[in-house]
Amino acid sequence: MTVTHSKRPLVVSFLQQPLKGKVNVPGDKSISHRALMLSALANGETKITGLLEGEDVMQTAQVMRALGAIIHQKAPGEWHVIGKGVGYLNEPDDVLNMGNSGTSARLLSGILSTHNIFSVMTGDCSLRKRPMRRVIEPLSQTGAQFITRNEGRLPMAIKGVEKANPVTYRLPVASAQVKSAILLAGLNANGMTIVEEPIATRDHTENMLNHFGVKVDISTLAEKGRKICLQGPTKLVAKDVNVPGDPSSAAFVMVAGLIISGSEILIENVGLNPLRTGIIEALKMMGANLQISNKRQEGGEITGDIIVKNTTLKGVDLPVSIVPSMIDEFPILSVAAAYAKGESRFRGLAELRVKESDRFNSIINMLRKNGVSVESHGDDMIIEGTFGNILGGGEVETHMDHRLAMSASILGLVAKKTITIDDIRFIRTSFPGYFELMNSLGCGFQI
Ligand SMILES: O=C(O)C1=C[C@@H](OP(=O)(O)O)[C@@H](O)[C@H](O)C1
């Protein structure tokens, strides 16, 4: 499944027409990973509808199969999983390949640490650069052993333990992946697992554990943030899951619709978990005409439809507190800021440096190469809005990063000179059918 063949560039030209129409973006990536992992750990059969069939999630499916779960696609987006039960995963025969997916690697580390099996995981050369110490450190409290080749990076061998200790840990950085790894380890640990997060991060793991019948206690910390407790060992009961559309994917459609003159788009069935909607908040602070309708609750997650209308955006000064709720949306928000009137300031973006690429620097390079002034002060980024006058003409290096590639494609639609994207292959890790969907709205990408 890992992408091995050569780079696939794309040239994008200024778009002369508005975007119009109605779309459904693919399933939420975070929820899809968790649906496969938890159903594989459950007793019984789970039907998952709306599953994201992107490469990252397919990588998780492959790994859960290697650990003994039976996983079948019955129809597009409809998957059936027969679980093994907590504590009963098989020892894999071969190395587990997590591809480009940090979520797979971090969350699986948690699950594997409290199963009495030996495993080795690796990933592509982007994932092999990403830090794993952030999970190794807390998960070592279980008694599991971790050996890495390269200073806490993949490949990594894990010797899990049968009688695992529960972890008590306060997260030093806001990370839903680290929190989830600890909670998933707790499912098969003896006693109370306790995670404190100084600032609330996406709670899909907590929501889905509840959905599968596990009691998760969540309390608010006095200073802010949350404390999450889970008593192990525990069992999960299979229960069907319906995955909503991914707000992180919808963000590309939103920004395109907002900045391309005369556009009006309806995006149906988007996940609106309040710990994921920082991008909507940020765009509204910029003056965006975004309306939410048909809000409803499904399987512990809120969903709704978003109506996007072209608007003149203005610069924004975003507080650090918004960062975890839109951590993956800064590449596309930077495009909106570059197009807007006035200066934008994004604060506290250190975590962007350890994503699929060093997104902090990838964003700066993307914009500078296309005539946009950007400055950085420590972990803050200051973008000088062009008020609709993006020069373009540059080549964007995406460094195996899907979100950079999609952001650059939207930048190209509003830039005066053509923009070349060095490699669009990784878009399929999170947004299969991206170009088809955008072309159905009128983007005219020549792929
Ligand atoms: O838990 C998750 O599903 C994710 C958490 C975030 O990572 P961090 O936990 O590293 O912030 C996010 O960037 C990633 O795309 C998905």
Ligand SMILES: C=C(OP(=O)(O)O)C(=O)O
């Ligand atoms: C950071 C991302 O994913 P992951 O950490 O799972 O690779 C992302 O999708 O933007």
